[in-house]
Amino acid sequence: MAAALQGVTVLDLSRILAGPWSTQNLADLGADVIKVERPGQGDDTRSWGPPFVQGTDPSTKDAAYFFCCNRGKRSVTLDFTIEQGREVLIELVRKADVLVENYKVGGLKKYGLDYDTLSKINPKLIYCSITGFGQTGPYAARPGYDALVQAMGGLMSITGESDSTPGGGPQKVGVAVVDVLTGLYATSAILAALYHRTQSGQGQYIDIALLDVQVAALANQASNYVLGGQVPQRIGSAHPSIVPYQPFACADGHVMLAIGNDTQFAAFCRAADCEGLAQDERFRNNALRVQHREALVDILHERMGLKTVDQWCQLATDNGFPCGPINTIDRVFADPQVQARELRVSVPSEGYGTVDLVASPMRFSGTPISYDMAPPLLGEHTEAVLAELGLDEKAVANLRSAKAI
CATH class of the missing domain: 3.30.1540.10 (formyl-coa transferase, domain 3)
Structure with missing residues (x-):
């Protein structure tokens, strides 16, 4: 069966978690996601271990962290700070439907890779920027990370035992939940923009901020404040409005x-x-x-x-x-319901052998998700993608010589 997003090309210029989480969703839905990484280094999370996954080549290993949000993608190494590399990226933009990036505000403008510039090259481009605090406001230029935003966005003020309890005090959630939620909101926004484009023919710019997402995700706790005037407090794992x-x-x-x-x-x-x-x-x-x-x-x-x-x-x-x-993670994957829902999948990989990943929770009757591509080796698909742009062996060799790829 054709995948839901078959024919959609996504350029993934994002790193860490929020952006890659979104682009992995798009890859799961069938988009061709081209992950653009720095030559020789790649996404920061490739080194965020242990644990590491050993490649079939003994000299290759990547952190398990990287594997949580990069399946289904093709990796291209490209240094767009070099003019030859930038020219290649521009050619990729011409053929792309979506671009996702999480550089600091204005970070890509100096390379002519901002939305205003690229939308003139490809008016149908949907360009999604993910930052800590958004493109406007007094904090726009600040770097933002999940734990920082959990603190500033109020989540840590309602997470943990109360100050009067032994061991009480603010705590962050045990997973980078703001990054994950931001990736989900970004996915929703991109899909909406793709649908709008089918009617208008025009792309658009999407501004997604971790802080915005965290404040929105306060849900009932935010309503308790804005409607009831009550400032929620930490009460451990109890619920402020339901007992027991x-x-x-x-x-x-x-x-x-x-x-x-x-x-x-x-x-x-x-x-x-x-x-x-x-x-x-x-x-x-x-x-x-x-x-x-x-x-x-x-x-x-x-x-x-x-x-x-x-x-x-x-x-x-x-x-x-x-x-x-209250299960530990090993008990989660041993749970008969989790096993029945096939939430652990084995995915073949030439670079790593067979790897076990966590399945997508999205289930479709007509366009099911397939698990054909494990997270890629750094630069695994560079030559294939360049060949699709029409570059011959000599042109690729010149790019290598210039250290653009």
Whole structure:
């Protein structure tokens, strides 16, 4: 079957995570993603290890980090700070549908690779810039990284135990969630721009900022402030608006109890042999449970410790309330549901042998995602892509001699 984005060409000038996460999504959807990397060095994350993945050539290895967001792409080494390299990139732009970059604001303008310049060469080009703080505003020139934006965007103020609890204080999330969300927003914006182009024939510029994404992703916590005037606080893994919705210690481990409505709470109480709690005037609906959070949680801590993790999970399945184990990553990939959904895939690679990757969560009935290309070796496709531009062996040799590739 034809892939959803078959025929779409993407130039990926981004590095690290947010941009590559977006372009990997586009590659999963069938786009031809050409990853433009610095000769001899490549994407910074190739060296962000250990752990490393050893290539079939003993002299080659790349960090596992790189493999999380670069499958399905072709790697071209190209130094566009050299005029010969810039000329090659311009030729790639002529044939491209999308360009994604995450250089500092104005960083590509000095090379004539900004949107205003390139849109004159290719008016249909969709040009997506990803930065820490956006193209405007007093912070525009600042570099931005995920952890910094988690802090500045409020996420760390609501993550972690409260200051009054031992070990309390601000914490970042255990994965670069702002980068990942930014990549997803960038993907959505690019797809919308591609659809708009089918109607207008025109490309456009997309400005995506990590800080904007983080503020938008505060979701209900932001609404609690802008509509209710309440400044959210850190409360550990509990929920500010739902009770009980937090981890509990069991006889042999921990579970996450996530009661979303009064029906589920009643079902839990029946299963836990404490049916009277559902009728207690303090706990009979969620608003009251939030009001009397401490009293209810104290009761449940004692009750939950009477059974094992497996016993509580089985009771949840039998009685229809949400409860699950707090899995380590190895247990995640051993989970029968994760295995049934085939979230771990083996992808062949000439450069690395067969590598195991995490599958895309997108599932299509008509244009399924295929896993044919592992993340590329640095410069693995340079000669093939240059040949597609019509460059012969002599021209390629000249580029090498000039250190443009």
